[in-house]
Structures are given as C-alpha cells and as structure tokens.
Amino acid sequence: MSNGNAPEKASLVVLSGDMDKVMAAFIIANGAAAFDMKVTMFFTFWGLKAIQKGNPTGKSVMGKMLGMMNRGGLDRIGPSRLNMGGMGRWMFKKMMRKRNVMPLPELVRQAREQGVRLIACDMSMNVMEISKEDLIDGVEIGGVATYIAEASESKFSLFI
Amino acid sequence: MSNGNAPEKASLVVLSGDMDKVMAAFIIANGAAAFDMKVTMFFTFWGLKAIQKGNPTGKSVMGKMLGMMNRGGLDRIGPSRLNMGGMGRWMFKKMMRKRNVMPLPELVRQAREQGVRLIACDMSMNVMEISKEDLIDGVEIGGVATYIAEASESKFSLFI
Amino acid sequence: MSNGNAPEKASLVVLSGDMDKVMAAFIIANGAAAFDMKVTMFFTFWGLKAIQKGNPTGKSVMGKMLGMMNRGGLDRIGPSRLNMGGMGRWMFKKMMRKRNVMPLPELVRQAREQGVRLIACDMSMNVMEISKEDLIDGVEIGGVATYIAEASESKFSLFI
Numbered sequence: 446m447s448n449g450n451a452p453e454k455a456s457l458v459v460l461s462g463d464m465d466k467v468m469a470a471f472i473i474a475n476g477a478a479a480f481d482m483k484v485t486m487f488f489t490f491w492g493l494k495a496i497q498k499g500n501p502t503g504k505s506v507m508g509k510m511l512g513m514m515n516r517g518g519l520d521r522i523g524p525s526r527l528n529m530g531g532m533g534r535w536m537f538k539k540m541m542r543k544r545n546v547m548p549l550p551e552l553v554r555q556a557r558e559q560g561v562r563l564i565a566c567d568m569s570m571n572v573m574e575i576s577k578e579d580l581i582d583g584v585e586i587g588g589v590a591t592y593i594a595e596a597s598e599s600k601f602s603l604f605i
Numbered sequence: 606m607s608n609g610n611a612p613e614k615a616s617l618v619v620l621s622g623d624m625d626k627v628m629a630a631f632i633i634a635n636g637a638a639a640f641d642m643k644v645t646m647f648f649t650f651w652g653l654k655a656i657q658k659g660n661p662t663g664k665s666v667m668g669k670m671l672g673m674m675n676r677g678g679l680d681r682i683g684p685s686r687l688n689m690g691g692m693g694r695w696m697f698k699k700m701m702r703k704r705n706v707m708p709l710p711e712l713v714r715q716a717r718e719q720g721v722r723l724i725a726c727d728m729s730m731n732v733m734e735i736s737k738e739d740l741i742d743g744v745e746i747g748g749v750a751t752y753i754a755e756a757s758e759s760k761f762s763l764f765i
Numbered sequence: 766m767s768n769g770n771a772p773e774k775a776s777l778v779v780l781s782g783d784m785d786k787v788m789a790a791f792i793i794a795n796g797a798a799a800f801d802m803k804v805t806m807f808f809t810f811w812g813l814k815a816i817q818k819g820n821p822t823g824k825s826v827m828g829k830m831l832g833m834m835n836r837g838g839l840d841r842i843g844p845s846r847l848n849m850g851g852m853g854r855w856m857f858k859k860m861m862r863k864r865n866v867m868p869l870p871e872l873v874r875q876a877r878e879q880g881v882r883l884i885a886c887d888m889s890m891n892v893m894e895i896s897k898e899d900l901i902d903g904v905e906i907g908g909v910a911t912y913i914a915e916a917s918e919s920k921f922s923l924f925i
Contacts, residue, residue, distance in 0.1 A: 476909035589636035597760040601916040603924040604763035749796035757920040764923035
C-alpha cells in the first residue's frame, strides 16, 4: 500500500471510552501501522481514558466528580453494551483471553512500539482537568488544527 | 492545505444527539473551515436536534411522543456519558464555561458564519415528523445522494 | 463520480448494533453502490447482529450468555436512543413503515443485490462464538488487513 515515496497516512479520532470501540481503534491503528502507514490517534473526551495512567482527578469539586465517575486507566473500561456494572467488562475480558485476543494494554504497547502517534486533545484535558502527568508516556498534546492537518493528508480518517 | 485551485472538502454525518459528539463535530467542522476547507455537515436522526429551533412536535401521536422524548434545541442536549437526568449536562456546561470552551450555540453560529453547509436529512425529518420550520435558518434539506457526492470528493469524511 | 476507469471505492466498519446506526450504514452503502461505487462493509462486535440469521449461541456458558443478551437477527435490533425495552424499536419501525422507509431486511437485501461486499470480522466472530452458519448467505469472513486494504483505496471510509 506504499507508493515508494512518503508513507501513507491514517488518522483516528477516539472520543468513545467504551472498551470495544477503543479496542477496535487500536486494532485498526496497529493494522495500518503494520502496512507501513503513518498512523495518528487523537484522544478526546472519554477517549482520554485509554491513555491515562490510572486515577486522574481534577482539583475542583467538579473535576473530582468527573474523575471519579470516569475513572481512567485501561482496566476500568467496559464495553458499549452489556456492561452491567462491570460484569460485561469481566466477561468480555475473559472471552477475549480465552480466544487469545490481545488485551487493551498490549494493543496500546504495540501501537507505541510501531510508532503510532498518540495525541491528547488539549481542550478535553482542560475541561476534564486531566494533566500531562496523568497520561502514559510518549503521548503528545495537540488541538483540532493538528487533527485537521493529519486528516486532510490521510488515506482514511475515522471518528470512533 | 489548499492547492491553490478549488478548495478542499470535508464532510461529516452527524447521527448522534449527544452533546459531546455534536460539539466535537462542530469543533472539527469549524477547524476545517478555518483551514479554508469547504465543509458540509449532514444531520440525521438524533443529530437533527443540533439544528432544531426548540420544541418540534410531530402531529401524530407517535410524532408527538418522539418529539417529547427527543426534545430538540441545543439546550436540551446532554453528553453521551454521565447524563444522569440532566445533571451531567449541567456539570459539563459549567466546566466548559469555566474553561472558556465555546458553548454549542456559539459553535453553530461560528459554523454558519464560516460558510459551513448544514444539511438536514430529508428521510429522518420525515420519520421524526420534523418540518423545515422546526429547523434553524440557513439549513438546507438533502438526501443520501447529496452526502455521497460530497463524501467522495472529501479529503476526509466522518460519521459521528 | 466514476472516472471511467476502475470504479471508486467506499468502505464502512459497522461496530454498532443499534438499529438507527445500522440502517444509516446500509442507506449510505446502498447510496454509494447506486453511484457505481464498489462498497465494502465490515461487521464487527455488535454490528454482526445485522448479518446474523437469528439466534446464534456460543457453546460455552459465556458464549450462550453473550448470545442471549445480544440476540442476533434484524428483528431484534433497537435504536440507540429511546429503546425502552423494545418500545422504541416498535415505534421506530411503525413510523418508518408509515413513512415508507425501507425496513432493515430490505436494505440488506438491496445491498446484496447491488453487489455490496459484506465481510464479518473473524476476531469478533471468535470472541462472540458466532460461526459462519450463523450468518446470512453471501457473507465473507475477513480480518483487519482486509479492511485496511479497502480503506486505503476508498474515497471515503466510515466507522459506524
């Protein structure tokens, strides 16, 4: 899929914090990277959970509430359906392990190893009171302009 | 990002009626317009809420029920998570105001000022018994063919 | 929208199992096919419901549970909002019929007649214990590489 010159690009906006959608995003990103595409993922709103270290909390009361209700970290993510207070998450994970599907933390690690750019949306970080220290290593911070620049050069761009 | 000739295009389908997703759609649309791209947004199903004046109601019993449960207007939109009977909407708005994020009605106004084309899906209007008078000024009405034509000429096209 | 040579392509990932989103996916796919585009739809996770015959059940206890809670078949799909235990589905269907909108099984039939490629994600089938016999006729099975190959040649690619 390469034309022998500049590598082709793909870009993903990840707004969702649902496990199934975040996994799909990383599977597509890793798949594209395996085809030598230059992949950029932009994490915004609930999507930031996928690149948080664990328990970010804002300093204001509301920041703390948002943090509490939206606890970050990959182990906290449930699927978009059947979540049922964590039950769905447990079952989903169990079935994935049984079927040898790479778990989310592995997918993230693989993305970083393959050079996928992970960009956190500055506005969302601001609103949700998430700081750079709350994010995993190697994450850049950027705004909508960064995304538009990548998207308009991408072979495909998805909103997840 | 312009090639000096015809302006580059971007297109968005907005099916979601969640505040965070609708805001993301307008932020991307406005960002692309700021790069001199020609942007078209297609509003379908719940996305129509973002371009409704306030309280559209169908004439049939079911139209009225759909209208009641899906009350239009930008002040009625809650986020995709943490909505909790309007509580999440209130908190989200408050944190956005505190952080100087442009509220949704401003984003819509800016989009119109920047010449973003707003198109309402005719089929969805029909099903949900929403008429042209229920929509804000400057909205065009179109169908899937209009979208396909724009999407196939777009540098990027997103489904939100 | 054709350049007189190879037909232009469009590709859709369908992860959602919500009736409104699945319908939108097929309406866009059929619209693009009507413009002589070569359309590929990739069904993953809950999206697989749209191409299942009816009541697939995994053999393990968890597979059975997932199957039960995520009963397949087009008649089982409710909208992303207002589902209210099937009430929204009933109302949505009734209003669509009243307004002469093509129901989902018709949209799927039309897609197949127009030569839209329907591909089921092998990893999701594996995790959710869905076998080829559970799927409607004419569905291919593929992985992320198949999607990346199509997406990077597509005029537009959407994640639904």
